[in-house]
Structure formats: C-alpha cells, structure tokens
Amino acid sequence: MTLVTDVRLRRVLDSRGNPTVEADVLTESGGFGRAAAPSGASTGEYEAIELPPGEAIANAREHAVPQLEGRVYAGNQREVDAALRGADGTDDFSGIGANSAVAISMAAAKAGADVLGAPLFQHLGGTFRGENFPTPLGNVVGGGEHAADATYIQEFLAAPVGAPNVTDAVFANAAVHAAVADILDERGESCGKGDEGAWAPSIDDAEAFEIVDEATDVVSSDVGFEVGFGLDVAASELYDADAEVYRYGDDEKTTDEQVEYIADLVREYDLVYVEDPLDEDDYEGFADLTERVGEQTLVCGDDLFVTNTERLRTGIDLDAANSILIKPNQIGTLADAFDAVELAVRNGYDPVISHRSGETEDATIAHLAVATDAPFIKTGAVGGERTAKLNELIRIADDAL
Incomplete structure (x- = not known):
C-alpha cells in the first residue's frame, strides 16, 4: 500500500x-x-x-x-x-x-x-516513547552570519526551562521577544530583524547580555516559571585559523581565553545552553569547556558534529560536549538523523532538534523532536516559518491530551 x-x-x-x-x-x-x-x-x-x-x-x-x-x-x-x-x-x-x-x-x-x-511523530516514533515534549529555544537577539552590524555572538536564545507544558513555553519565548523590543526601545535602540526573526540591534555583546538577562527576568516574573537563556556562539565564524585566535572585532582571544570567557558567561548568567562555543575542529577545546561547566549547562556541538555519527563518536571518545544539534538537511536523510540521535542518547548526550536560518513552513522537525523525546528544539520565536513548527508542537500536545 x-x-x-x-x-x-x-x-x-x-x-x-x-x-x-x-x-x-x-x-x-x-x-x-x-x-x-x-x-x-x-x-x-x-x-x-x-x-x-x-x-x-x-x-x-x-x-x-x-x-x-x-x-x-x-x-x-x-x-x-x-x-x-x-x-x-x-x-x-x-x-x-x-x-x-x-x-x-x-x-x-x-x-x-x-x-x-497516523500523526507523523507516531510513524517516526519506533522504539522512542514520544511521551515528553521538547522545550523550544527561541532566538531573540541575533547577529553573526544572521544579521549585519549586530552582535558577534550569533544567537541569544530564550529557554523556558521551567514551563509546565509546551504551550506555555512557546508563549513565554514570544513574550521574551516582545520584552527585548521594549527594552531596546527604552534605550533608544532602533533595529531590524535577522534571518530567524530575532532582533538585530547595533549593540555590542555585553549590552545584549544585559538586555536578554533583563527580558528573561521580566517574563519569568510574569509567567511564574523559570525562563533562562542560552547562546549559539557560532565560534567557527569568529575563529582566525592563521592567527589561532577568536576575533570579536578588535578584541582577540586565544583558545584558552575563549574557554575561560564562555565558562565565565555560563556562571555569570546561569546559561542553560551554549552551542558551538569553539571552532568546529577543536575537540580538545570543547572537552576542556565541558569539563568546566558540563554539569551546569548543555555544551552543544553543531558545526563540530554536523549530525554525523562518525564525528559524534570522536566527540564521545574525547568527552567533547554533552549535547548534539540535529539538523536533518545537515546529514541528508531522516534515517541518518535518527542514527545520530540514538548514538547520542546511548552515550548520555542530549539531542537538540533544530531549524535552519533559511526555513520553510515545513513542520517535520516538530514531529522529529517529539518522536525522539528530544529535550530541546530550536525553532526561533516569531515569523511564519518559525511559528509553523511551534504551532505544530502545540497541536501535537493538544492531541495527546
């Protein structure tokens, strides 16, 4: 049939x-x-x-x-x-x-x-239970490759880790996005949006941390549960391989300094998630950072692993990261993506299902996240191609009641 x-x-x-x-x-x-x-x-x-x-x-x-x-x-x-x-x-x-x-x-x-x-998530479920719903990570301030003249760090992500259900989590991220806009307006900062719908103001990273920290605190108080935040550093875009330094404009950091910088940020802002904090070839740097802060936060490999089981096995052997970003188009098929999820879970790595900066209304990754019991999903926070995934998560949750 x-x-x-x-x-x-x-x-x-x-x-x-x-x-x-x-x-x-x-x-x-x-x-x-x-x-x-x-x-x-x-x-x-x-x-x-x-x-x-x-x-x-x-x-x-x-x-x-x-x-x-x-x-x-x-x-x-x-x-x-x-x-x-x-x-x-x-x-x-x-x-x-x-x-x-x-x-x-x-x-x-x-x-x-x-x-x-059957719903797609059930068809994809296999041996996975599909009982839990992923926490959406929503990009609220962005720069890097996603927006010109904005922050060096590519994504500041709202993370409603205390939300009692996926619907509340989705709306909390939207509220953080709105709160960031209010704070920027109060500071006289006009801005547009980046590829993923995040605000892209012409501010430095330090000010972005202040703004997102304030916005998540405001929303946490309003909704009555914890809304933390995380980062996608996209450090490979900052790394100068010839000079072996990370460049934040005129500021340069050696690998040791980059590890210390990220570790300090994790501690100062109680970050719940840090993606690609080091270059895509730096397994040792990832391992060093994971040893320092891996019990406090998810250290997630995207460019490091590219949803590839061979690269993930290398990371597992070296204790590099404790989480992997899963992007089906990064590896080519759903079966390959499932293989990466299964290998990660068997070895104590959390899978994070993810969208891309250039998206469509396709909502397959929402079903993939539910089917694999992924603890997190990166979807963005606003925009039709982003809300397509978020609204699908809400529908799946509603149908499961």
Missing part, C-alpha cells in the same frame, strides 16, 4: 527569498507527503553538500527518482533513505544534493504516515 508511485520535485521559496527544493511523494494507495528543504547561512565545513536547487532537482530526477518510483515503500524509511544514498553514490550527497535528498526523505515519511492515518 505504501509503494512509492510518483516523486515530484520543484523550486519554492525559503524564508530569505531564496529558492529551495520541495518534494511530493505519492503512494499506490493514495498516500501523500510534501516536504521542503531548509538552508543554513552559518554552515559547518563538514555538512552534507547542498547543491543549487535547479541542479539538485535535475540530478535527483535523473538518478534518485528512478530508484524510488515502483521500487521502495514510503512506510519503510530506511529503505527510502538507503535508496537515496545508493542513487547519490557519495558520502556527502554531492551527487543529488542534500537538499533534494532531505526533501524526498521527509516527504516519504509523511506519505507513509498518511497511509497509516
């Missing part, structure tokens, strides 16, 4: 107005799934390869579609994803493009769920 009979690919717009790949998968019994690939701006060197959408679509039509139509079953995710890898023929999806691969992979999962008449 779930035999794939038709795979259709097209270009659609992402949230930055750039083209991306959308896939439709249909089955012999009328099952249907549609999904679109996101795209990152701050990308790790070791990510699967995203091709120009036109090229990715042409290559997938030539090499992947014939291996799927009439040959694989949408209800068997590993079969679908193995066919995609086989059709691509490379380790990094440079053949058909990770953007085509992940769009087809997610669309097939939706088609399989449609045939069963």
